[in-house]
Amino acid sequence: MPDNGRKPETVALTIDGREVVVPKGTSLLQAAAGAGIEVPHYCYHPGLSAPAQCRVCLVEVEGAPKLQPSCVTVAQDGQVVRTDSDEALEMRKGVFEFYLVNHPLDCPICDMSGECKLQDYVFAEGREHGRAHEPKRVFGRDDFGGDVLYYGDRCVMCTRCVRFMEEVAGDPRLTVVERGSRAVIDTFFDQGLEGASFAGNVVDICPVGALVSKEFLHKARAWDLDHTPSVCAGCSQGCNVELHTRDNLVQRLKPRENQEVNGHWMCDYGRESYEWINRPGRLESPQAGRGSRRKPTDWRDVLGRLHARLQELRGAEVIVIGSPLWPNEGLAALDALAQAAGQVSRRVFRSPRAQDEDPLPGFPLLIRRRDLAPNVDGAGLLGFDRDGSDVGEGGLDGVAAHDGILLVLGDELRDQSEEFGASAALFVYLGTHDSPAAANADFVLPVTNFAEQEGTFVNAQGRVQRFQQALRPPGTARPAWLVLGALAAALAGNGPPPSRADGAFAALVAAHPAFAGLDYDVLGVAGAPLADAGAATAAAAGQRAP
Amino acid sequence: MSEAPFRNPGWAGNTGEFDLAEAEVRGDSYVGERPLDGGHPGASPSLPYMLVKKDPSAPLFEGPYQERLDKILDRYPTSRAALLPVLNMAQELRGHVSPGTMDEVASLLDLGRAYVRGVATFYTMYNKRPVGRFLVQVCTNISCNLCGADEVLAAFLDHTGTELGETSADGNFTVVEAECLAACGFPTCVQINSRYFEDVGADDVTAIIERLKAETGDARL
Amino acid sequence: MAYPYRHEKEVRLMSEAFGDPAARTIEGWRARGGYQGIARALEIGRDATVADVKASGLRGRGGAGFPTGVKWSFMPKDGTRPHYLLCNADESEPGTFKDREIIRWTPHQLIEGCLVGAYAIGASHCYIYLRGEFFEATQVLAKALEEAYAAGLAGKDILGSGVEIDVTLHVGAGAYICGEETGLMSSLEGRRGEPRIKPPFPAAVGVFGMPTTINNVETLAAAAHVARHGGEWYRQWGTEKSTGTKLFCVSGHVNRPGNYELPLGFPLMELIEDVCGGMRNGAALKAVIPGGSSVPIMDAGECVSCELCYEGVEAAGSMLGCASVVVMDETADIVKQVRRMADFYAHESCGQCTPCREGTSWAARILRRIEDGRGTEDDLDTLMQISEQMTGTTICVLSDSLAAPIISSIQKFRNDYLALIRRGERVGAA
Structure with missing residues (x-):
């Protein structure tokens, strides 16, 4: 292939007997790290300047009169470096002794x-x-x-x-x-x-x-x-x-x-x-029945009854309240269920916002954003509109007295009264904690928070980022996408619902063009930008405007 | 040297062969009184007098000192570089560099307060707490030490009635041990405020202290 | 007689006017041939001046002995960025007291040297970093600088040549490490005087990020004479590798300590016995530190045939350094003096590099314990190993500078240590 000058220049050197090829300008410490050799170091940090003062990254470089600090010594072509020579080890042993004095x-x-x-x-x-x-x-x-x-x-x-x-x-x-x-x-x-x-x-x-x-x-x-x-x-x-x-x-x-x-x-x-x-006090099992008639039950029972009820009400007006604390998969499944159930008149979320942003001057990409929730931008892309005030309350005009289907995921409705949803034909509350405003819910379904499942968020840069499951869910709580996906599939009659998070992600990619081209495996632990991240961000910015 | 009642009038090499007056050896007859505004801008960062009278609440950078500050700032490409000269000036006026002084200097030069503290504590000449009218610094490093500096230091402590680093009850003297003062051929070297006293022996200490006590109001000291 | 330390064997190029108050003034200095060096440099041009200094063989007088002309030639020639000359007047190596004498007796000599150096490296600004303790000397220099500006010898259009060189006096605040060239740059920039890793070298990225050359006071003073008389002239003194004259700062147990300007290669014993009037009280010589406290201590035997030039002292097992000769007679207490040096280096360590920060203070504590009669023979092995661990492992050479006297004293004066360790007996009183 012709070298058009774009190829980064590289240098080849030997570290501890291994051939290493690194871009020009790489330090010996980084070159060694790339080859899986950790040279001890304290003062060096990849995000900071390198004063070369701790003196524990000293290595032997053939031809150099004394040991060299590998953090600031730039790799040269043909260099022969030993991080574990007797001299280097002896010297580092001495330096570590000084540290313990x-x-x-x-x-x-x-x-x-x-x-x-x-x-x-x-x-x-x-x-x-x-x-x-x-x-x-x-x-x-x-x-x-x-x-x-x-x-x-x-x-x-x-x-x-x-x-x-x-x-x-x-x-x-x-x-x-x-x-x-x-x-x-x-x-x-x-x-x-x-x-x-x-x-x-x-x-x-x-x-x-x-x-x-x-x-x-x-x-x-x-x-x-x-x-x-x-x-x-x-x-x-x-x-x-x-x-x-x-x-x-x-x-x-x-x-x-x-x-x-x-x-x-x-x-x-x-x-x-x-x-x-x-936070303790979690919902651990599904419940059915309003107010004093509320009884714990199991998933098979509750999903069966809920499915039947949705069938009865098919075509009704649906109001959906989501939460940007929930991953894309759950919000997309919530939307899918709502669409399968009837005429969706509103999709909203409420979320607190800070007065201003707080950027990190030395790393300007990092900004503590105004939106104090992880998936505001994902929710926006999935069709949810912001409602309520900057403390995440209020709004929801007319929702409390809605007489159609009311689907709530993740919003605990703390500012709402016990009368909330009293007139709803069907009120389904999916959450982690019970709430006074959920008293009129026909079904209360325990779902997992983001740490108890895997999934994705979209950040303010329009970047889709995966997270993994860190905690066991309480009781029989399930991921929202699993519960909602099963109901939506059953209502729509379009094949088996996803049973794993990657399937849930694939389903949302299929349903939402903004996510086109993304693959769950490819996202890895580093995430990837949306195909049109700029537009997504602009849309999100527009959506954030007061 | 005739006016000095002791062997060490305070300059190098008084072995009896020197026939210059003290002012000629020190350079006073040539220098005269340096102006408080720093004189020529090139020389303006070079006036770290240690005044006998130390007023910890003296205002910084007023009158001629403001002029000196402007000249100093003009001599460096960054305001950070003016930090040492400005701290020198602050100490000249106040006798020591207090946390409040560091704070004032930091905002003057638009530097971090902690940064200024880091710099001020790096350098030994910035007194971090008040010192006496006369700060007596006795070199005890090798050349002076070989020639009896430890005895000279002991004599100063004895005659001023203080502990090392402490200020005497009358507020006149703070005696400290100093590192090499670059007068090794004239041991023992003692720096007292701005002046070097050389060839000091333990026997000379009484006379030096009497002379200092008798001196008043000299801005150069 | 004005200046008490004179000897017929001296060759006084720089020190002729020491003790002569009339030479301080600009008229006095010009009457003695002053400012002819810068005049000639301006006449022959920048490159020829560098070539002259290269030809002279002049080596840095601050201790490292690097050829001055070669150092000057490292400076970039493009001239798109400001260049700086820093004059290192932060004299603080124990045993050294030459720069203060140059400044307070011959301030115009230093200013002229700075002008020559700045012109040669293409700098339009020279900072003279003066030791903070030098209040008196600094005031002399300040007065002289004002005279130089008034006479058109500094500032814009020097001597009508169109060359502009500003000179600024900058006063430190008490830190030995600021005598190290990168520490000095840090300090001049208003930072903690912490040395910096090289590369980048000052000629590429120096003070304020600009190309910089740092020269010692005595180097620049000598350069002024070279500029006046030419490189070959300077070679008439000294040896092939160590040309010219050098100020020897002799202190300690001799009859006439002081600064003596002698041709390099002068025999050490002749300096002690003849020039300095012999040992005090006729006592026997025990040890000599030939180049300031940072170099290995020599015992009396090593002194016998030692010639005081860079290569001569190296052959005798030490280093010429800044030619600060500390002479110790048989009354000297080597253990105490080494401990005092360790205290000094521990006090002056900037604290960045671990081997120096921890090593110097640890060594000082061990030496103090030995001095107090609570040492063991194992301590000597530990000291030797610590010293090795402090050599060549840090950004600057401050910890190496303590290692040298510790290692050399244990090797050459082991019995002094053993007397304390085994019998609690001090050898020597001072």
């Missing part, structure tokens, strides 16, 4: 234990016994404000946190004070990280247990946590995250790298907005 060795009470890079590296490459017998320097603990607590004695002084606040957050509230072995990270006296909306990232990027989350303090051990790839449900940015779970509860959120969406970062609002997932 003043370290309190308090792993048993340290939150980072189990995922600490000092622990890992020293275990892998350090000396078996330290030789430092001198009294240790003591800094103690410092409350940095916000959710961040600093243990100076555990600090490796990599300055990632300082550089994050300066380079990425654009809000240099952290600094190194003093110098030499008295150097320590600090704020401007008692003015800390309060109100800094991205400061939680400093806890993530701290390679050791120096910066920890107050909220997570002593809550769980790292090795007890399961990590599930997911998407933050805090706003319509859809930052890629991992849900860290234990005992079937979400314990914390950690950002997952996606350079198209959130880089390595996420905002504190999203990070802290997960307690609703763990």
Whole structure:
């Protein structure tokens, strides 16, 4: 193939005996990582500048007079690099010994234990016994404000946190004070990280247990946590995250790298907005009957009765209330059922909105959006219109007294009275929690929240992003798409309903041209933009306008 | 040197062969009084006097100091680069760099407060707390140390009745240990406010302290 | 007699006017041949000036000894971006006291050197980074600079040549590490004086991101003389690899410590015995630090045939550094002095690199324990290993600078350590 100059230039080098080909300009550390070789490092972070000061990424480069910091040494053609030569290992062993001279060795009470890079590296490459017998320097603990607590004695002084606040957050509230072995990270006296909306990232990027989350303090051990790839449900940015779970509860959120969406970062609002997932008092089994006649039942019974009722009312006017906390698959199935059941007069959702956006200056793609729900844009593409106020209440004019079919998914109707839906011919409420306004529901169906199922959201960039199931559903709760899809298929009589999430996604792609061309497997954990993401975003923007 | 009642009038190499007056050795006779506005812009960032009178609440950057500040800002391509000269000026006026001073300087130069604290704490000459009228810095590094600097330091502590780093009860003296002051051929070197005293022996300390106590109002000190 | 330290064997190019107050003024300096160097440089042009300095063999006087003309030739020639000359007047290497003498006695000599250097590298702005403690010397320089501006020797249109060179005095605030060239750049930019990883080198990305050359005070002072007299003239002194004269800062246990300007290659023992008037009280020589506290300590035996030039001191097992000769007689307490150096480096470490931040203070604590009579022989092995771990592993060479005296002192004065460890006996009093 002729080289038209577009092909990126590459260099070929040897790392630990392996041939590696990387684009020109790649650092040795990245080149090694690409070949599956992890060179220890602290100060280097792919999202920050590289000061080359931690001195644990030193490797041997043939022909160089001394060991080279692999984080800033650029790979050259024909270079021969050894990350594990005797000299490199000996030198790193020495550097790790220095790290422990003043370290309190308090792993048993340290939150980072189990995922600490000092622990890992020293275990892998350090000396078996330290030789430092001198009294240790003591800094103690410092409350940095916000959710961040600093243990100076555990600090490796990599300055990632300082550089994050300066380079990425654009809000240099952290600094190194003093110098030499008295150097320590600090704020401007008692003015800390309060109100800094991205400061939680400093806890993530701290390679050791120096910066920890107050909220997570002593809550769980790292090795007890399961990590599930997911998407933050805090706003319509859809930052890629991992849900860290234990005992079937979400314990914390950690950002997952996606350079198209959130880089390595996420905002504190999203990070802290997960307690609703763990909210107790869940609906665990289907119920049928209004008010005092309400009785628990099972899925076979309830679906049979609901199907029969929908058959009776076929052709009636249908009002649909969805929720942008639910994935596309559930909303699409809700729409499909409504269309199969009768004449859909309104599809609405209500959702809270912030006063303004909050961008991350050093990574402008990442914006804490005004829409404080993950699938506002998906709901818009699926035909749902915003209703109600910026606190997610109000609106729904005339809905309470609607006399046709009323289908509600996910909206708990907290602002509605117990009279809501009293005149409806059929009122179906699908949700996670019972609600006073659902008193008149003929059927109350327990469905899973997004963390208890897999599925997709569409973010504000028009990007379709998959998340995986992190939690077991309570009782017999089922994904909304499964319940609604079965009913819709039965009513429409068009073949078997999807039984898996990929099928549900395929069904929505078939029904909604905006999603054309997307494949569930291809989405992977990184997601993909809609074919016409620009138009989708514009549509969503128009739809968001007051 | 005739006016000085002790062996060490305060300049290099007073081995009895030097026949210059103190003002000639120090350069005072050549320099005269440097103007508070910094003089020529090229020299304007170079006036970090340590005044005897230290007023922690003195206003910063007023009158001639405002002029000096403008000249300083003009000498660098970034306002960040003016940070050290501006902190020097603040300390000249107030005697030390308090959190409030750091805050003022940060907003003046449009820098982060924490950043300014990080820089101010990096440099040892910024006093992070108030010091006495005379800050006595005794070099105890190798060349002075070989020639008795430890005894000189002990003598200063003894004669001022202070602990290392503390200020004497009368507010006159703060005695600290200093790293090499680049006067190694004239040990022991002691810097007192702006002035170097060289060839200082433990025996000379009393006379130096008496001389300092007798001095008043000299802006250069 | 004005300046007390004079000796007939000196070759006083830079130091002739030390102790001569009349030479401080611009008239006085011109009367002594001043500002002829910059005049000649402007006449022969930038490239010829660089060629002259290259031909002179002048090497950097700040310690590293890198050929000055070669360094100047690294600067880009395109001239699209501003270039800067930084004069390193942050003299703070223990044992070194030459730059302060140049500044306070011959301020115009330094200004002329800065003009020559700035012209040669195409810089229109020179910053002189002065050590903060040098209040008095700085005021002398400030006065001289104002005279130079008034006389049209600085600023726009120097000597009617159309060349513009501004000179700005910048005063530091107390940090040894700012004497390291990249630390100095950080400090000048208003940051913590933390050294930076190279590459990029200052000639490519220097202060304010622009091409920059950093030269020591003495280097620029010497360059002014080279510019005046030509490169070959300078080679009449010194050795093939170490040309010209050098200010030797002698301190410690000699009768006449001070600055002596001697041709490079001058014998160390002749410096001590003759020029400096011999050992104080006639005591026996024990050790010499030949180049400031950062270089290996030499024992008396190594001093015997040592010639004071870059290659000569290296052959004797140490480094010339900035030619700061610290002389110790038999009363010197080596363990205490090494501990004092360790305290110094621990105090001055910027704290970026782990081997330096942790290593210097750890070594200082071990040495303190040994000095207090609570050491073990294992501590010496640990110190040796720590020192090796601090060598060649960091951004700058501050930790290497502590490793050198620790390693050399344990190798050469092991008995001093053992006397303390085994018997609790100090060797030496000072």
